[in-house]
Amino acid sequence: MDAKDDSQPGPTVGEVGELEVLDRIVRRLPAGDPVIGPGDDCAVLAAPDGRYVVTTDMMVHGPDFRWAWSSPEDIGWKAAATNLSDVAAMGATPTGLVIALAAPQDTPVSVLERFADGVRLAVEALAPACGVVGGDLSTSSTFTVSVTAFGDLGGRAPVLRSGAEPGDVVAVSGELGRAARGLARLFRDGVDAAGEPSRAATVASGADADSDALRQRRPVPPIADGVAAAGAGATAMLDLSDGLAIDGGRLARASRVTLDLDPTVVEEGPALHGGEDHGLLATFPPGMPLPAGFRRIGSVRERGEHDVLRGGRPVPTSGWDPYADWDGAAG
Amino acid sequence: MDAKDDSQPGPTVGEVGELEVLDRIVRRLPAGDPVIGPGDDCAVLAAPDGRYVVTTDMMVHGPDFRWAWSSPEDIGWKAAATNLSDVAAMGATPTGLVIALAAPQDTPVSVLERFADGVRLAVEALAPACGVVGGDLSTSSTFTVSVTAFGDLGGRAPVLRSGAEPGDVVAVSGELGRAARGLARLFRDGVDAAGEPSRAATVASGADADSDALRQRRPVPPIADGVAAAGAGATAMLDLSDGLAIDGGRLARASRVTLDLDPTVVEEGPALHGGEDHGLLATFPPGMPLPAGFRRIGSVRERGEHDVLRGGRPVPTSGWDPYADWDGAAG
Numbered sequence: 001m002d003a004k005d006d007s008q009p010g011p012t013v014g015e016v017g018e019l020e021v022l023d024r025i026v027r028r029l030p031a032g033d034p035v036i037g038p039g040d041d042c043a044v045l046a047a048p049d050g051r052y053v054v055t056t057d058m059m060v061h062g063p064d065f066r067w068a069w070s071s072p073e074d075i076g077w078k079a080a081a082t083n084l085s086d087v088a089a090m091g092a093t094p095t096g097l098v099i100a101l102a103a104p105q106d107t108p109v110s111v112l113e114r115f116a117d118g119v120r121l122a123v124e125a126l127a128p129a130c131g132v133v134g135g136d137l138s139t140s141s142t143f144t145v146s147v148t149a150f151g152d153l154g155g156r157a158p159v160l161r162s163g164a165e166p167g168d169v170v171a172v173s174g175e176l177g178r179a180a181r182g183l184a185r186l187f188r189d190g191v192d193a194a195g196e197p198s199r200a201a202t203v204a205s206g207a208d209a210d211s212d213a214l215r216q217r218r219p220v221p222p223i224a225d226g227v228a229a230a231g232a233g234a235t236a237m238l239d240l241s242d243g244l245a246i247d248g249g250r251l252a253r254a255s256r257v258t259l260d261l262d263p264t265v266v267e268e269g270p271a272l273h274g275g276e277d278h279g280l281l282a283t284f285p286p287g288m289p290l291p292a293g294f295r296r297i298g299s300v301r302e303r304g305e306h307d308v309l310r311g312g313r314p315v316p317t318s319g320w321d322p323y324a325d326w327d328g329a330a331g
Numbered sequence: 332m333d334a335k336d337d338s339q340p341g342p343t344v345g346e347v348g349e350l351e352v353l354d355r356i357v358r359r360l361p362a363g364d365p366v367i368g369p370g371d372d373c374a375v376l377a378a379p380d381g382r383y384v385v386t387t388d389m390m391v392h393g394p395d396f397r398w399a400w401s402s403p404e405d406i407g408w409k410a411a412a413t414n415l416s417d418v419a420a421m422g423a424t425p426t427g428l429v430i431a432l433a434a435p436q437d438t439p440v441s442v443l444e445r446f447a448d449g450v451r452l453a454v455e456a457l458a459p460a461c462g463v464v465g466g467d468l469s470t471s472s473t474f475t476v477s478v479t480a481f482g483d484l485g486g487r488a489p490v491l492r493s494g495a496e497p498g499d500v501v502a503v504s505g506e507l508g509r510a511a512r513g514l515a516r517l518f519r520d521g522v523d524a525a526g527e528p529s530r531a532a533t534v535a536s537g538a539d540a541d542s543d544a545l546r547q548r549r550p551v552p553p554i555a556d557g558v559a560a561a562g563a564g565a566t567a568m569l570d571l572s573d574g575l576a577i578d579g580g581r582l583a584r585a586s587r588v589t590l591d592l593d594p595t596v597v598e599e600g601p602a603l604h605g606g607e608d609h610g611l612l613a614t615f616p617p618g619m620p621l622p623a624g625f626r627r628i629g630s631v632r633e634r635g636e637h638d639v640l641r642g643g644r645p646v647p648t649s650g651w652d653p654y655a656d657w658d659g660a661a662g
Contacts, residue, residue: 013654021654035382036489039585041420041570042386042482044489047378051366054464055373056479058431060471089372100389100477105654133385136477139653140391141661146431146467146477148387151373158367158375239372254370322470323344323352323436330472 032131076118091230180274363462407449422561511605
């Protein structure tokens with residue numbers, strides 16, 4: 001399925017043109033509370049802290065999503081949620097997003113409206129004080145979304161990946177492995193007889209309504225837990241985008257420590273290796289109560305030969321590489 | 332020509348993988364002076380003013396550039412320069428950029444290195460205190476660059492499009508029409524017998540060395556003049572991305588005034604209708620000396636039937652629409 005094979009597609013962006021597309025989208029987006037919003041050369045945001053955090057992430061049709069499995073609302077939700085999660089992982093509160101979007105000329109305007117609805121729903125659910133303060137509309141052969149998100153540290157130090165100390169508690173907020181189980185379900189049941197992603201097969205098999213697949217399509221990062229972790233003295237933190245093993249390896253290398261995960265609370269399989277959960281992995285000084293939302297999953301050791309252990313045994317920490325591993329398929 | 336038809340292409344991004352590509356690019360980019368630079372979930376920037384300006388712009392292979400005419404350095408330069416220009420147009424000083432880039436898997440790593448060189452050269456030439464503080468690398472069937480730029484207002488009010496008053500002087504900084512003349516030269520001489528963009532024809536015809544074509548490929552926005560205009564009391568300002576007529580229309584509508592351009596200083600043709608010059612259009616109170624870099628090109632009138640006049644006669648202010656007008660060609 002293509003973005004244009006919508007049930008009630010209506011006119012395309014090429015038929016109505018940029019100004020009407022922009023007008024139809026902007027009214028669906030959350031405004032937030034910028035000093036100056038969209039419509040000028042730049043937006044202006046307040047930085048009461050005197051600093052601001054910035055992250056950017058691009059989603060591309062093919063390597064990052066398939067229309068057979070994700071609706072336009074899903075893509076909008078995920079583009080917002082994954083960037084909000086990176087802001088939370090610094091211990092910051094999201095304050096604004098800018099969104100650049102390039103769509104093929106035969107894309108129905110309704111697809112872009114539904115994308116904007118997904119952005120709004122995610123912001124309302126995850127970071128209601130945040131808004132879309134600016135953007136750019138382009139055309140491309142490949143549907144592409146690029147989001148940049150901003151946040152305020154509220155006077156606190158940013159929580160980096162590099163501050164974990166031996167003896168710290170390793171903790172996580174959010175569920176582990178559900179997004180990977182959901183994606184596996186889509187790859188298994190959401191394909192036609194030739195193995196190609198298929199909307200019809202996704203619906204017919206029930207994979208469309210699978211709660212894990214929904215988590216993969218619409219991640220629910222625990223945004224407020226990032227600020228709570230910073231307030232509780234977290235020594236290091238990052239967003240779990242590529243899975244506990246890979247992201248744990250990043251935190252371990254940045255902090256020059258080894259993480260030892262508790263095999264009684266971290267199972268082998270998707271919980272350890274699955275990506276796209278967008279929970280928060282953090283380390284806390286020992287002997288302190290963990291903030292609400294976090295649970296202990298291991299401890300920090302002096303740096304050894306490996307980045308991540310599970311019950312003392314090494315865990316591989318390399319992962320999917322978009323350049324080397326994408327097979328070129330879209331769907 | 333394709334990005335991969337480089338004379339010494341070397342390994343592709345698919346062959347070396349994301350981490351090595353990232354490593355090779357980051358060392359070529361200007362670091363600037365962020366509180367926290369690339370490598371964590373977010374960068375952290377200082378906002379001494381308590382506010383910051385934000386703009387985003389996407390460049391897509393096909394509608395926005397062709398490899399037959401633009402080198403990777405050109406694309407990097409232009410992606411940086413056009414965003415820096417939007418920051419300047421608020422009266423702000425550029426402080427940081429984040430860059431998301433998606434390249435086909437068969438793109439030589441050298442193309443991305445040369446792109447990074449172009450970004451660095453533009454920043455060094457135009458806004459040397461600015462740096463690239465973060466980014467995202469992805470893969471895509473379509474080479475796509477998305478830049479978000481930030482700036483500091485230094486305690487001044489942002490100069491919006493909406494503040495022009497009847498009686499104000501209309502002024503411009505930067506050359507008018509050169510980029511459009513350069514692009515016209517490329518469309519005329521940089522094509523093969525079938526009319527397709529051709530690197531060989533571009534070089535053989537000398538269009539590659541044409542100084543106007545160079546301005547189209549590597550615009551030189553007068554970044555410091557933006558702050559100077561704000562300091563001199565500019566009442567409205569914007570970046571000339573789509574040409575004096577179209578962008579003048581935007582300023583006129585936002586300010587609810589009519590601009591009357593002086594036919595003795597603004598010629599018909601590229602100076603009036605050509606895009607991509609990335610100069611600054613600003614309005615100033617009457618009877619004051621214009622800041623260095625700006626020259627008078629007309630005056631602001633009470634709002635009439637038309638947005639823009641030239642010697643009292645209406646100038647059309649509609650323009651190129653990427654959704655409606657791109658013919659789908661790449662090259």
